[in-house]
Amino acid sequence: QQQVKQSPQSLIVQKGGISIINCAYENTAFDYFPWYQQFPGKGPALLIAIRPDVSEKKEGRFTISFNKSAKQFSLHIMDSQPGDSATYFCAARREGGADGLTFGKGTHLIIQP
Amino acid sequence: GEEVAQTPKHLVRGEGQKAKLYCAPIKGHSYVFWYQQVLKNEFKFLISFQNENVFDETGMPKERFSAKCLPNSPCSLEIQATKLEDSAVYFCASSQWGMNTEAFFGQGTRLTVV
Numbered sequence: 001q002q003q004v005k006q007s008p009q010s011l012i013v014q015k016g017g018i019s020i021i022n023c024a025y026e027n028t029a030f031d032y033f034p035w036y037q038q039f040p041g042k043g044p045a046l047l048i049a050i051r052p053d054v055s056e057k058k059e060g061r062f063t064i065s066f067n068k069s070a071k072q073f074s075l076h077i078m079d080s081q082p083g084d085s086a087t088y089f090c091a092a093r094r095e096g097g098a099d100g101l102t103f104g105k106g107t108h109l110i111i112q113p
Numbered sequence: 114g115e116e117v118a119q120t121p122k123h124l125v126r127g128e129g130q131k132a133k134l135y136c137a138p139i140k141g142h143s144y145v146f147w148y149q150q151v152l153k154n155e156f157k158f159l160i161s162f163q164n165e166n167v168f169d170e171t172g173m174p175k176e177r178f179s180a181k182c183l184p185n186s187p188c189s190l191e192i193q194a195t196k197l198e199d200s201a202v203y204f205c206a207s208s209q210w211g212m213n214t215e216a217f218f219g220q221g222t223r224l225t226v227v
Contacts, residue, residue, distance in 0.1 A: 043204055043218030087154060098144050098168045100158030101216065
């Protein structure tokens with residue numbers, strides 16, 4: 001049973017546009033929701049993360065929106081650039097640092113110049 | 114070190130052979146995690162350690178997979194009698210103690226079983 005569902009699987013956005021990736025989770029014990037960016041041949045790198053006590057977090061061009069009642073969260077990339085082309089993964093984890101992350105299946109994002 | 118170091122970068126094994134992967138976590142990090150990423154990008158959590166102690170091994174196929182994190186040595190993930198389906202990229206990550214701490218990932222080891 002997949003605990004974190006991510007959509008879309010792939011996304012093409014024009015340069016300067018807004019990229020939106022959505023995730024939904026099932027386990028109400030999840031308490032930490034990071035987004036990772038992965039380039040080919042590299043390990044995932046943390047972009048931005050949120051806890052469910054806030055509904056939105058913004059860092060530069062990246063914003064997470066969080067809806068606790070709907071058990072959904074999304075990543076918005078404003079002013080998308082070709083360098084943002086990568087695979088993005090949402091993830092979730094229970095409270096505490098030692099639990100493994102449960103990942104979504106990833107979104108392959110292409111920003112067209 | 115300031116990054117998670119994984120070796121080797123690539124590993125090719127014949128079906129049935131043993132594979133051993135290594136991970137040096139970031140100095141000062143108490144937690145180490147192993148993940149398997151298969152071709153369609155999906156990550157599977159395998160095991161986590163708190164220092165040298167196994168914390169959660171619910172994702173490990175125990176009959177062939179084993180892992181260790183011993184003091185003053187790189188952590189290791191060993192696969193006995195590899196199967197074709199073990200072909201994947203194996204990532205190690207480490208993090209500090211505490212809530213909401215970032216997990217830093219290594220560059221991965223690509224295992225190909227032929």
